[in-house]
Amino acid sequence: MKVFSNAETFNYSWEEVSTANWRKYCPWNEKSTHVVAVDTISRSMDEATGILRTERLITCKQSAPDWLKSLLGGAMEESQVLETSYVDLANKTVTMVSANLTFSNLINVQETVVYKPLNEHQTQFTQDAKITALCGGWQRIKNSIEDTLVKRFRENAIKGKEGFETVLAMSRRVFAEEREREKMSLIRDQASNIRMAAA
Amino acid sequence: MSQSLATQCNELKERYDTCFLKWYSEKYLRGIGTAENNECQDLFKEYNKCLKVALKERGIDKLLEEAREDNKENDAVYFGNKK
Numbered sequence: 001m002k003v004f005s006n007a008e009t010f011n012y013s014w015e016e017v018s019t020a021n022w023r024k025y026c027p028w029n030e031k032s033t034h035v036v037a038v039d040t041i042s043r044s045m046d047e048a049t050g051i052l053r054t055e056r057l058i059t060c061k062q063s064a065p066d067w068l069k070s071l072l073g074g075a076m077e078e079s080q081v082l083e084t085s086y087v088d089l090a091n092k093t094v095t096m097v098s099a100n101l102t103f104s105n106l107i108n109v110q111e112t113v114v115y116k117p118l119n120e121h122q123t124q125f126t127q128d129a130k131i132t133a134l135c136g137g138w139q140r141i142k143n144s145i146e147d148t149l150v151k152r153f154r155e156n157a158i159k160g161k162e163g164f165e166t167v168l169a170m171s172r173r174v175f176a177e178e179r180e181r182e183k184m185s186l187i188r189d190q191a192s193n194i195r196m197a198a199a
Numbered sequence: 200m201s202q203s204l205a206t207q208c209n210e211l212k213e214r215y216d217t218c219f220l221k222w223y224s225e226k227y228l229r230g231i232g233t234a235e236n237n238e239c240q241d242l243f244k245e246y247n248k249c250l251k252v253a254l255k256e257r258g259i260d261k262l263l264e265e266a267r268e269d270n271k272e273n274d275a276v277y278f279g280n281k282k
Contacts (some may be wrong), residue, residue: 015228018228019220019228022216022219022220022223023201023220027201035201036202036204037203037204038201038202039203039204039208039212039250040212040216040243041247041250041254043219043243045227046278047233049278051277051278052223052227053274053278057259059204080204080259080262082263082267084270084274086278087227088277089228095277097273097277099269099270101259101262101263101266102262104262104266175224
């Protein structure tokens, strides 16, 4: 088993980060292009705790090195990951647990991501991935598979941070514009009410 | 928003995602979102109906069932303890 760990700080509130997290892989994110689709397959809110639980199916397209492809039987073009997330509003924590669905008999990837507020304006991101090659055979091959995936995680983490920063900046802009629009339309409504009352 | 893995579900997904994001930011985060006042429920059902067909066609439904079995422990950790 190999472990990949990473921590980042985002200069946005936990509320902004947890909202933008739902559209982390939208077209604003030009970096994480290996994610081609994100589907919500279930969502429920626990009445007692207020925890929002979501299952998302993440579809990735990323070519593997040739030697790994031949080992896994070629078609590694598209793979799926099941991400289960828990938003705990009371404790201001988002926890996302992800596991690979594709090749799960050969490789086991378990990733945990946590978003917690550092203060009112900053959010801490921590990521832990445990990668285990399950296939029988030489330890050397297992090690190579695990090392390749750790390397991939590291590359994707850098791109993921850059991409998410863009999504966060865009989200803040769009929300500000929306609030402005709402304010303007409220003013317009009030003005027309006054005109009508005067007429 | 991101794409659906099944292009035929894209429109339904977009409608649901937009509704959810609004609910999340305007209600859930303000502590006034409950399971009952979730106005996105019907949109989710439509999107899910479309998606289920696509998942079955690709054999992903079976993989999901297996993964969910493994996930029960996580539910206990992130849900159960806080009850």
